[in-house]
Amino acid sequence: MARLAALTGNNAAAEAIRQIKPDVFAAYPITPQTELAEEVAQFVADGILDTEYIPVESEHSSMSVCIGASLAGARAMTATASCGLAYMWELLPTTASLRSPVVMVVVNRAFNAPLNIHCSHDDSMGARDSGWVQLYSENAQEMYDNLIQAVKIAEDETIRLPVMVCMDGFIISHAVERLLLLEDEKVKNFLGEFKPVHSLLEVNNPVTIGACALPDYYTEHKKQHSEALRRSLDKIMEVANEYAKISGRSYSLFESYQLADAEYGIVIVNSAAGVTRTVVDKLRKEGVKAGLLKIRVYRPFPAAQIVQALKNLKVVAVLERTDSFGGVGSPVFTDISAAFMEAQTKEKPLMVNYIYGLGGRDVGLKDIGKVYANLQVINQKGKIEKSFAYLQARE
Amino acid sequence: MSDLIEIRWHSRGGQGAMVAVRTLARAVIKDNKYAQGLPEFGPERMGAPIKAYNRFSTQPFSLYCRIVNPHVVVLLDPSVAKIVDVTEGIYDDSKLLVNVCLPPQEVRERLKLKNGKIYTVDATRIAQETLGRPMPNTPMMGALIKLVPVISLEVLLNEVVGEFIGKCSPGIVEANLAAIKRGFEEVSEE
Numbered sequence: 001m002a003r004l005a006a007l008t009g010n011n012a013a014a015e016a017i018r019q020i021k022p023d024v025f026a027a028y029p030i031t032p033q034t035e036l037a038e039e040v041a042q043f044v045a046d047g048i049l050d051t052e053y054i055p056v057e058s059e060h061s062s063m064s065v066c067i068g069a070s071l072a073g074a075r076a077m078t079a080t081a082s083c084g085l086a087y088m089w090e091l092l093p094t095t096a097s098l099r100s101p102v103v104m105v106v107v108n109r110a111f112n113a114p115l116n117i118h119c120s121h122d123d124s125m126g127a128r129d130s131g132w133v134q135l136y137s138e139n140a141q142e143m144y145d146n147l148i149q150a151v152k153i154a155e156d157e158t159i160r161l162p163v164m165v166c167m168d169g170f171i172i173s174h175a176v177e178r179l180l181l182l183e184d185e186k187v188k189n190f191l192g193e194f195k196p197v198h199s200l201l202e203v204n205n206p207v208t209i210g211a212c213a214l215p216d217y218y219t220e221h222k223k224q225h226s227e228a229l230r231r232s233l234d235k236i237m238e239v240a241n242e243y244a245k246i247s248g249r250s251y252s253l254f255e256s257y258q259l260a261d262a263e264y265g266i267v268i269v270n271s272a273a274g275v276t277r278t279v280v281d282k283l284r285k286e287g288v289k290a291g292l293l294k295i296r297v298y299r300p301f302p303a304a305q306i307v308q309a310l311k312n313l314k315v316v317a318v319l320e321r322t323d324s325f326g327g328v329g330s331p332v333f334t335d336i337s338a339a340f341m342e343a344q345t346k347e348k349p350l351m352v353n354y355i356y357g358l359g360g361r362d363v364g365l366k367d368i369g370k371v372y373a374n375l376q377v378i379n380q381k382g383k384i385e386k387s388f389a390y391l392q393a394r395e
Numbered sequence: 396m397s398d399l400i401e402i403r404w405h406s407r408g409g410q411g412a413m414v415a416v417r418t419l420a421r422a423v424i425k426d427n428k429y430a431q432g433l434p435e436f437g438p439e440r441m442g443a444p445i446k447a448y449n450r451f452s453t454q455p456f457s458l459y460c461r462i463v464n465p466h467v468v469v470l471l472d473p474s475v476a477k478i479v480d481v482t483e484g485i486y487d488d489s490k491l492l493v494n495v496c497l498p499p500q501e502v503r504e505r506l507k508l509k510n511g512k513i514y515t516v517d518a519t520r521i522a523q524e525t526l527g528r529p530m531p532n533t534p535m536m537g538a539l540i541k542l543v544p545v546i547s548l549e550v551l552l553n554e555v556v557g558e559f560i561g562k563c564s565p566g567i568v569e570a571n572l573a574a575i576k577r578g579f580e581e582v583s584e585e
Contacts, residue, residue: 006424008417032436117436139459171459176420176432178455274457364460 002180002247009172012140012179013079013105013165014039016147018049019187020103023074023194026054026065030084031117032169033107037079059084063091063102070100071209073199075151077102081169082109085123089130095162096131097225098210101154101194102162104132105147108270108321109169110359118360119169121269121321125331131225133163133232134299138273141179143167145249146296148187152239155194159232161225168271170360186246233300253302255294256309258284262291263314264375265349267332269295269321272356272363276319279368290372295332303339310336313349315375319391321357329353329388350384356391367392400543401462402449405481406471409441411532415471416447419536422554423451426546435461444475451545465489467543468511471518471531476506485511490542492582494518494531499585514542516582525574526567533571534578541582548579 007015013036017025025044027037043049052069056062059080066076080088085106095102106127110120124134135150137143143165150163167173182190198207213221233253240251255273258280259265266276273294283290293309310316320330328334333353340348354371357363371391378384406412413434420432431450448462464484470476470493482491487510493502499513506513516538518531526533533555540551552572559568 004424004427006421006430139457168459170436171433174434174436175459176417176424176430178424178429271459274459277457362461364463365458366463 002182005179005181006176007140007179008035008174008176009140009143009167010036010107010174011039012144013147013167014043015181016144017077018043019182019184020075020077020148020151020191021049021188022051022077022103024052024054024065024069024076025078026056026062026069026076027078027080028056028059028062028084030059030081032109032173033079033081033084033105035173036105036107059088060091063088063095066102066104067091067095067098067100070102071098071196071199072201073194073196075155075194076100077104079105079107081107082111082123085127086111089127092127092130092132097221099160099225099228100162101160103147103150103154104162104164105143106164106166107169107173108166116359117169119171119271119321120358120360121166124164124166125320125322127164128299128331131161131229132299133161133229133236134297135163135165136269136295136298137165137167137172138271138294139172139179140167140175140177141249143172144179144181145243145247145251148182148190149236149239149243149251151191152242153232153236155191156235156239157195157197159228159235160197161228161232166270171271180247180249182247190243190246229300233297233302236297251296253297253305254309255292255296257292257294259291259293259309259313261289263289263379264372265291265293265310265313265316266368266371267293267295267310267316267318267336269298269332272319272321272368275363275365276368279365279372282365282369283372288372288376298332301335301339303335303342306336307339307343307345310349311340311345311347314379316349316351317371317375318351318353319356319371320353321355323355330355350378352378352384352386353388354391355389361392363392398454399450399452399456400467400545401465402451402467402469402539402543403462403465404447404449404469404471405475405479406445406447407441407475408443408445410471411530412445412447412471415532415536416449418554418558419449419539419551421558422551423546425554426550428453428545429455431458444479451543467492467539469535469539470494471535473502482506482508482511488512490514492516492535492538492542494535496520499583503585512585514538514582514584516578518578521574521577521581525577526570533574537575537578538582541579542584548576551575
């Protein structure tokens, strides 16, 4: 029987980690991830989690420890946020290109300056090109479910890539909500033992990992990495389907909510999708054909599937909690634009890009309601006057 | 979602609003309902005005945002009302629960409030007498479920026992239970 629980997002991640039972957990505390790092430490100290907890001196070290442990054949995990993720940046592409199946929780928090401890997606969105799989979670339940699935995806023999699982700092990490947990045994059976293809500790079968590759072979390494990440899309769905069988909760590459016949759509990541869904329900009652696309798998980017889901809409707004300064638009916006270019569909929606919620700025029903109202105005005029804007900003 | 109740707490850092909203949410969820306990964090110091939120419902909801139109306002520290508009966004029939040693009518005059319904409880005194410390959050939880009967007093007491057991001495657990019961019993309404 599933267990009914009342947990914060951080508690939920810690609970998943307890059940996943990594051999090594190496973390450095940083707001708003601190409670999570503390709770895992508590589990180990209390003897209810048999994990080597390594309290490192920095995030650069936490990821270094995870890489070493992972390549030695251990299941290795960590968690961080914001500047912590930035500090381990050097190791992110290293982890991925070494094909170490490390799994990391990212509690999304803004980058400085000005100093801010609240939610933006600057950290993980900035790391989108590091070669990791990225999963995003609307709430504590999704963090829990995604984290367990992440381990299975990462450790799959055909994938062998690290996975980042993200949730919104404070909004989710620190709020108590209702969720359902699996029995320990179910998680254990779902994941099985981590069986590394190569292990540095196999002295009878020595291998070299992380050697130097000069111009003659570097490209081939990157090509293999790129292909593994692209084909992980199918594996992610396979794992989701398997997970649905043990949990009763279904996950896709993204959530389509009322999109099938929608005219106006919002694409959004993480907790604000919950607010958007509530606005969609309200608008639908008023006869407005509103819909929502919530990103779950951002890397690899499910381009063809997203094009299919959005192509028949009239106007779409991509709302994002981070900016790509000086770019064409924010990360998800440019990816969707490129996806339509690649797909060359006859039908495509008008598309705008709005930046919202930076540094924890609250996004409520009214804010999202205004966006849908804007989309209707754009549709009436038949053209976009301003394709990029900061919502909620003082002029 | 028609039975969704949205509660906004006003308090000062260190008075336990965060613990209160989280404890209440846990109690309501364990009673097989839906709830959210959302503290509003910041680099706040002890004594700085803060807000925290509770949502209770028998149906699932996905509102990961602040509460702008509360059905209930909890004023854990009445002095916050001098610097924050604690009645912002309230409905005509919203309830205000105030930790104060004054009768509800006088609170209405001082807040210059035309609408809403006022409830008072002297939570700081109850805390002082039961816990020996001016921590008003525990009696305030008891008072709140008196006017928002989303769970029974017993469910709340069980939750507090569950949370405190093993972490605090039996004396402290008992004192907290007594504080909640007194908060529940000593609410005055208009």
